[in-house]
Amino acid sequence: MSESIQTLINSSRELLPASDSPRIDCELLLCLCLGQNRAQLIARSDQILTTRQYRQLCSLLKRRQEGEPIAYIQGFQEFWGRSFMVDRHTLIPRPDTELLVEIILNRFDPSSRKVIDLGTGSGALAVTIKQERSNWQVLATDISAATLNMAKQNTLINSPIDFLQGNWLDCIGHACIDLIVANPPYIASTDPHLTQLRYEPRNALVSAGNGLRDLATIIEQSVRVLSAGGSLLLEHGYSQQPEVENLMKAVGFVTEKFNDLNDQPRAMIGYRE
Ligand SMILES: C[S@@+](CC[C@H](N)C(=O)[O-])C[C@H]1O[C@@H](n2cnc3c(N)ncnc32)[C@H](O)[C@@H]1O
Incomplete structure (x- = not known):
């Protein structure tokens, strides 16, 4: 598969109805797979994912489609401007x-x-x-x-x-x-x-x-x-x-x-x- 960042963001509606913010969630998962922040993602929107990155993204998108919270997939959640690690033992x-x-x-x-x-x-x-x-x-x-x-x-x-x-x-x-x-x-x-x-x-x-x-x-x-x-x-x-x-x-x-x-x-x- 040769999918660009932009194409993948454009298809983020597939995360509905599990996510009520599909575009943001898709961007966050792309950040995770590519090791980039959201600004870098937008600036390099025509970048093509490697096969490995694409496979990893598909697996994370599937977890989100099934309803797993984005915080558990990322492993952290922001609170009062700071990042807190969370897992399934911990309330987000x-x-x-x-x-x-x-x-x-x-x-x-x-x-x-x-x-x-x-x-x-x-x-x-x-x-x-x-x-x-x-x-x-x-x-x-x-x-x-x-x-x-x-x-x-x-x-x-x-x-x-x-x-x-x-x-x-x-x-x-x-x-x-x-x-x-x-x-x-x-x-x-x-x-x-x-x-x-x-x-x-x-x-x-x-x-x-x-x-x-x-x-x-x-x-x-x-x-x-x-x-x-x-x-x-x-x-x-x-x-x-x-x-x-x-x-x-x-x-x-x-x-x-x-x-x-x-x-x-x-x-x-x-x-x-
Ligand atoms: C709603 S969560 C709040 C977590 C955190 N304080 C927050 O605001 O994100 C409630 C917490 O209470 C803990 N808890 C539940 N029953 C408890 C008990 N009997 N004694 C002490 N802690 C308990 C849970 O493990 C959970 O971490």
């Missing part, structure tokens, strides 16, 4: 979760704090928080050893963080934490969107009790672990804000609610008085 960090970073930077001054990122996944939140607030002591936890291993690989040498494997706050003994941040699983097992998320680990997505079980556990356990004046910041689903607020108020938190860029209710802070 979402742009929505950058809201939690914004909230932290806006609501918590840089004075020294002890912070836990519960259910760290790729480490996107923990690593970003440590990068933005280098004097904070950051601990990242997850129940999955494979996930924690990936988070460790995403840690930057000059911004060390601590890691602990465990079930939510069971592994934390003292009431000494200033800020707990978590983006826990909160999708109900009956949610039809789960079919589109079949490549990602189910225990990173789904929670019992109509999606609320893990949020409720973290809220309940956090009271024991937070220092006086400490705070709990949670991401939650679009329709869960009233329940999350009730759960927080029931254990004595003063709450503050946040909407995402689409003006959907997606996060809440509980302040301990």
